[in-house]
Amino acid sequence: MTFSRRALVLTAVSAALSATLASLPAEAVSTRQFRLDDAGDFDAGELEGAMVRSDGAVVPGITTTRLALGDEALAYAIARGPGGAVYVGTGDAGKIYRVRGGEVAPFAETGQLLVSALAVAGDTLYAGTLPEGRIYAIALGDGAVRELVKLPDTEHVWALVWNGQRLYAGTGPEGKVFAIEPGGAASVVYDAPQGHVLTLALDGEDLYAGTDGEALVYRIRGNQVSVLHDFEGNEITALDAAGGVVAVAANEMPAPRPVTSSSSSSTSRTKARSTGKGRLWRVSADGRAERLFRDDDEHFTAVQVVGEHIFVGTGKEGRIHRIGPGRTRATYVDVDERQVTGLALDGDRPVFVTGDSAAFYRAGQAQGEEATWTSKALDAGFVARWGRLDWRGEGPIRFRTRSGNSEDPNETWTDWSAPMASPGPVRSPAARYLQIRAELGAGAVLRASQAFYLPQNQRANVSNVRADARGSDPDNPPSPSSRVKIQWSVDNPDGDDLRYRLRFRAEGQERWRPMFDEDVEVTDSHYTWDTSGIPDGWYVVQVEASDENENPGPLTLRDVRASEPFLVDDHDPTVELTLRGGNLAGVARDAMGPIAKLEYAVDGGDWHVFFPEDQLLDEATERFTVDLGELEAGPHVVAVRATDAAGNAAVAEIEGPAGAAPQNP
Amino acid sequence: MRARILRVLPFAAFVLAAGAIAQQGPSTMPVDQVRPGMTGYGLTVFRGTEPERFDVEVVDVLHGFRPDQDLILIRTPHPTLEHARAVGGMSGSPIYLEGKLVGAYAYGWPFGMDPIAGVTPIANMTAEMDRPYRPDSFPGARELALGPPRARSARSAGYDRRRLAGLPAYRGDRTDAFGPLRAHLAGRTPPAEGRMRPAATPLMLGGFTDRVAAMLGDEMEAMGWVPLQGGGGRRAPQVDTERRFVDGGAIGVQLVRGDISATAIGTVTHVGTGRRLVAFGHPMMNAGELGLPTATARVLHILASTARSFKIAEATAPLGTLVHDRQAAIVVDTGLEAATIPMRLKLNGLVQPPRDEWNVELASHRVLTPTLIFSTLANAIEASSSDKTDVMFTARYTVTIDGLDPITLEDHGYMGAGPGDLRALSGLRLFDLMEIAYGNAFEPTRLTAIDLELDLEFGDETLTIVEASVPTQEVDPGSTVEVRVRMRRYDESEVVRVIPVRIPERLAGESVKIELNPGSRVGVEHAVPRNLQDLVNRVYESYDATAVVAELKMPSRGLRFPGHVVRSLPRGALDALTRQSGTEPGRPFVTQVRQSVDVGHVVQGSADLTLDVRERPRHR
Known part of the structure; x- marks a missing residue:
């Protein structure tokens, strides 16, 4: 009995699997299967005294x-x-x-x-x-x-x-x-x-x-x-x-x-190169060419x-x-x-x-059990527990399996299991890779094979939780809004469906409060939070990722990650004014501060920017005086608008006496 | 007459050898007994051949100067040395303290202000004196006591190492006269400024023109050798000390001797009781077993210089072989006559030149010999004709290499600035043969003779390619296109030659470029050499400088294998022949279809043109 000694060179197994064999969710949410049932699947393996027919059957060759x-x-x-x-x-x-x-x-x-x-x-x-x-x-x-x-x-x-x-x-x-x-x-x-x-x-x-x-x-x-x-x-x-x-x-x-100096002089072994594409044609006696x-x-x-x-x-x-x-x-x-x-x-x-x-x-x-077909190493992605090995065919067929954790089967793999004459549980221990071998007796035809497995659940990792709050920019106050977009990244190694729970707390507090009810199921990696119902202040949010939708309770894995503190400032500042002659005075206050901008307008005219008394817009409370200059005689309405760093603005008005004499500051 | 003298010299050396071993060794002083302030004397030749004393005073001992080698620092308060300081050529001068030999004057500091020198301890030197050498190390050398040349033995690793001189084996690529020397120098680490370095070795040049001497100086200075104009060493020995080596006497390592000479000068430290002696106190090239011919020498003068001081000297009588070139000394075996390479050079075409034939013996060494040959060639030409005008040359030469039939080649070239414009000569295929003889990776062999005739013809007889044209830019596949090459010739009407170039049918629909080049510029794809003869064949497989070559680059590839070149491979066969299961696959190249025509004159310049090949012949 002689066999081909082809080494099992397996590359890019996981990528190839998606193209050459089915690895599909089965009835139980976590159980998957390798299914090999067409010529492409069987061709990806190794043949010894067997051949793969184009109808997807493996027979003694x-x-x-x-x-x-x-x-x-x-x-x-x-x-x-x-x-x-x-x-x-x-x-x-x-x-x-x-x-x-x-x-x-x-x-x-x-x-x-x-x-x-x-x-x-x-x-x-x-x-x-x-x-x-x-x-x-x-x-x-x-x-x-x-x-x-x-x-x-x-x-x-x-x-x-x-x-x-x-x-x-x-x-x-x-x-x-x-x-x-x-x-x-x-x-x-x-x-x-x-x-x-x-x-x-x-x-x-x-x-x-x-x-x-x-x-x-x-x-x-x-x-x-x-x-x-x-x-x-x-x-x-x-x-x-x-x-x-x-x-x-x-x-x-x-x-x-292209010929390079190294290629023309190199004596080192070259890597496998891409070869051409082949077409086989038959030309009949009548000249008809058929591919x-x-x-x-x-x-x-x-x-x-x-x-x-x-x-x-x-x-x-x-x-x-x-x-x-x-x-x-x-x-x-x-x-x-x-x-x-x-x-x-x-x-x-x-x-x-x-x-x-x-x-x-x-x-x-090939005679008797000289004919074997050996699959490539089937990649479960993670260490998996093997289930039933099943096949469809006729005639004497026996299966063996082996498993290991390296992409190339080597001495670290288990030995081939005892032969299985009928479908049953895979006898190889849990591992990431599985290889199956069919031994075909005379007249045997193997049409399909499938192996079930349960991959070890993998924890999703949440990272980079960030709140797209309006921020606090004294130089360029944002538009006022009470909606904060929360986003995060997630590394989901086994691709389980995930649901997220979000919680928040004020900086300095310890107790997390849910951001939404339990019956709200968030599955995207972002959420928009309405902060209008909470006081202004610095907050931290927490994201929890759970694969409970794909794994029963004891097997469910969760991961939690919190954001950096961010500012929630949804409330307007207040402005108090006094007007004596052409001299406007007042104070602007904000809960979170600082006051980012001060403006005044006379009689509904254009807004004019002015600075507080200390010339610095750097505090939550800013006092100011404004010399309104020479105004025409008659009563005037003077308005002051104060804007905080979060973009919240408030306007106050005051009516003053007519014909106030101009004064110098 | 000259050749006769050269034949006599080895015999003379044999006779002289008997007298060379005359001295009994003095007692020596180990370095650990040397103390600062001790005084003594050294021996060296200041003039003539008789060593004279000079006073020395120990400054101190520098321990661990080299691996297992200390250095004794001395002051040399001699009237000559006070202003000459470290003198090139004094290397090896024995130094005695309390009447005992303590070592050899060997090192100095460049630009040192004081007459301070470093002395290599005698124990390190005598250790080298007794060191055996491998029996295969000096093929062609002759035991003077026995007569016949040493047999060239079978391959041995030791032999190969000496032969390759530390360079990679020669694979057949084109080289030139300076290739091996420059490769050798590229691997050296120059001494840092301020480091003590071996006293420079004066390379006394006899019979060289200033220009060639300067060129040689440029090439060899990095070796620590300083070429100086000296005598030719053709004077017959006058006194007994010119026929034998003595402690403190001058010694020369003869790189070239005969009608011109190049001799590295140093001093004998100690003549042993056998037939060996040690000299220099430092290495010459640090090349291990070396096999260069040596000679007694006569000092004419010590030239004091603020930069470097030197002995001016000349060789007097060939005697012995430099067998070891080691860290502490060179070792000379006076009972062994080194193999040299006789070279005859004949110049033709000069009207009444002072001399038209030159005979020299060259030291045999992979790194040195090509440069020495070129220097000989250059020197002969310049000495015979210093005209600064255009010269055409034809070099016909026969090179004899052990184990091969004599190889005869003919090269043509042009020297635009007269015979002194030597660049063209450095590219003679002669230098490829040198590398084959010394550096081939297949079998030990030896260069044994060079006979070269150089025909010089004054005038610019070159043809310069000006333009190439074809009757029509669109051509049929499978047709033959007549490429008209217009060439300019100085003071003559233009020359037009037609090169028929067949357009392969497989280029149908392609745009192809035809390049026209002088044959000297066309690189031919050679088979990977399998043996010595394959390497020699590569030298023959080249276009002559008088050819115009039309090259048409094909889209297909070829592969070079040992012994075979296969061109124009279809893609499937290229894939099949490019094995991936071995470590020596075929080496790919772009297939070129070439057609050449010999125009009888050296060709220069180049041109190219592009043709569009029709999909189908018009009339087919």
Whole structure:
């Protein structure tokens, strides 16, 4: 029994969860569940001998046996030879390996960077290489290497096919398709305007060629060249043709990153980069193009038609997808390596190769409980108590679970639990993360799984309680109002619904008084308080946050935070006046002070600002005298308006004798 | 004739070596017995080769001056030293108290007003005298008693360290004559003002022009060496003391000898009972095992100066090898003849020059040799022709490196201000080969000979790119565009050359820029070197200065791998080849399509033009 050894690399779990699986409030307000029931949910996990179908079912698939290819960086080409041998072209040392049975052995060396294409014809293995555009003929018997041809104006040989008489080569960077006779004579069959002919496939008399730059597939029949289809994307990385059906991997590859001095000289390991978007197409014999599968997260690197199925290898997660009739898709294989670069899945011994790093895989039908599906680490957000694990499916299915508090399952996690043959309580201890594994027997089909959990309640934290009182600004008294806006911030880690209670007390008092009745439920983080019913003075308010709406009494958590003291000043000052001749005198008083502004007006005229006797507006009581100057004869009404720092204003009037003589102060 | 003399010299050194080890060691006084006020004498050569006494008086002992090394402060009330104070070249002069050797005159204060000097204790120096050196340390050196050169042994860590001289291994980037020296100096910490520092080492230059001497001075002063005009050291030894080392006698470290010379001068502290001696009392470069040739020397005069005083001296007879360059002393093995690099320089194209061929032997060291070669080259040119006018040059040279076939290259250049305008020469690929020989990361090797012929042609024969044009700015993909390059030539009609540039079909719909540059300015993408030969191949893979190169920048990337360069990769293949599972991925670069034409003259200037490539050919 062999399994893929892919490490469970889990990143941004909590963010991904919201997109890939349901974590929903259930019947009880605090109980939640992980629900995994579609292909996306299951694809996010790891497969070992199992596959995920596009209808959201997990079924036993194939197992893989990995064979290392020396120290090579990547395998790039694969070809079947006689006697069950498989030949693998590799880089960065331009070697070819032969795999027979379980034995891997170096077979030939070209001295080039990469053996990028292979084709077997009789007792000869042809190897296309880069970067010098050379093709080698290698005797299958003894591995003797002979340079067949160096193609003119060619640096890359991307594809080779043998039609029984001659070899065809898809090349770059001039975008030419060459025909090469067994003796090495090469002629250009077609010179495409695109830079590279990356892939070739032969189907009867038709030779299909896929290009980069523009994602075109040409059909070459004798001397006739036509465009089979112009696909979306910028690169036909792979194609295959059989029985009039052409399968095409068309990719949208991102522009290469800018070259910097560090990138050109760095020898450090690079981080994973974003790759392209992949599209798999099928072109029927009648020329109708149908998109079978799209993946916006990774591009496709290899494609093969096997009977009624089309297999496509991917370039980021190292997977093979199988697309069957009716566009049903299954994630067929998932390996550790980054790229699946070559497929030979036909016949009774399916094999494939990978790049980054180089490996050769044999695929075989999973037997019994070799097939497992393992979820990614499911994040409860906080330490949680696990409830029931349930699933829906047919056939023999067993589940195991494990839990831990790190994002990546490691040695600090628990061991896998004993298998559960039927739904029941999760047997793993409380933790933040849970992982579940399904073991699928022959004929089993897993359609959905859900695990209930109760996350540990988290206290909401109230902070920054502030009262937007009118304030006290002697220089610029605000407009008078008795409404104070109370606001606060809250950190609510588990997202429970919260209700708030507000209380107040005068500065210097100890007893808090509720700001509103208990039946008033405040759920927003602000409240407007009418202060007209309380005396002027300095006050403090307190905000209490409670998650009682989501948690039963014993589990309810509260947090309380008070504001800084703030001034409530809703009352007007008073003004007393006397008038003797043209001399106005008086006193303005305010409960909270200070008096911020003094004005007078004569006979309803304009208001004139004046200062108190000490010339400073700094006290709650300000005495003043005003020389009104020379007034016309007759009685006059003199008004004085006093405004306090909170913007409250009062006006007093006094009537004086007519014709008062002007006096100097 | 000159070459014959050089061949004779090593033999002479062998004969002289027997007489070099003549003295028995005197008794010594440990530093803890030294007391302030003690008086004694020192030995140094004031003139000629015979050491003379000068009085000393102990001021005090400075403890812990260097790691495990004290410093004895002395006053030197000698009539000459009273006004000369710290004298460069006196470094190493033995100091005796109560008739016992106490150490070596070695340190002074810059601008000191009194004749105060620092003495390195003899115990620290004799400890170095007995220190063995690694058997692989001096490839090419010859045991005078045995005759054949020391075999170049297999790789050893010790060998590599000496070879790399403390610099990073050479990876193949372009360098110039001063690259290694400046990299070496960049890593040094200059002594703070007011700190006691080693008495300056006079570097006596013989046969150098003022200008080249000044240039050498600029480059080497930071090493603590002060170049001074001296003699060439070609005078045959006259007396016995000119053929052997004696305590207090002058010693030279010969960086260049032959038709020109550069010799660092110091004083022998003590000749041991074996074949070794210690000198200087301080390091020369503090480079450990060094392998530079040494010689006896003759003092002509002590030059007193308010800034720095020096001995004026010249080498008299090659003898021995500087085997240890350590904190307390340099150690010379008189039974070992250092390997040197013979260099022949032939100047052509000068009418009746005073001399047209120069032969020198160069000390072999990664940091020093390139600068010494350049100085030799510069000096020969300036000594032969000081004309201040335009000169074209062609340098043809063959460099012999152990383990490789002789490497022959030809470089062209232009010196705008006459033969003395030497900048162009510092960029010869010769200096890349120097770095390959010394600094390659693959195998030990050794530079063994340089033969260089320099053709000089007076006049400005350069072509300066004035303009580039094409018949039409819109071009077809896949077409070949004839880029017309107009070049100006001094006192001649303009020259027009056409460079056919093929526009790749994959540029359809793009706007592309074509740059036209002299070949000397075009950097070629090289494979990451896997071995010594790959490094050498990089030197060959470059455009000549007489080429005009049209470069067309492509949107695609290429990757450099060990031994391979792959260009114009499609994006999917670029992704596949950029492995993430290894530590040495391909190194990316922007693909350039290049077309060049050789115009037969050194090219200067540059131009560029932008073309719009149609989506489809008009007539297709």
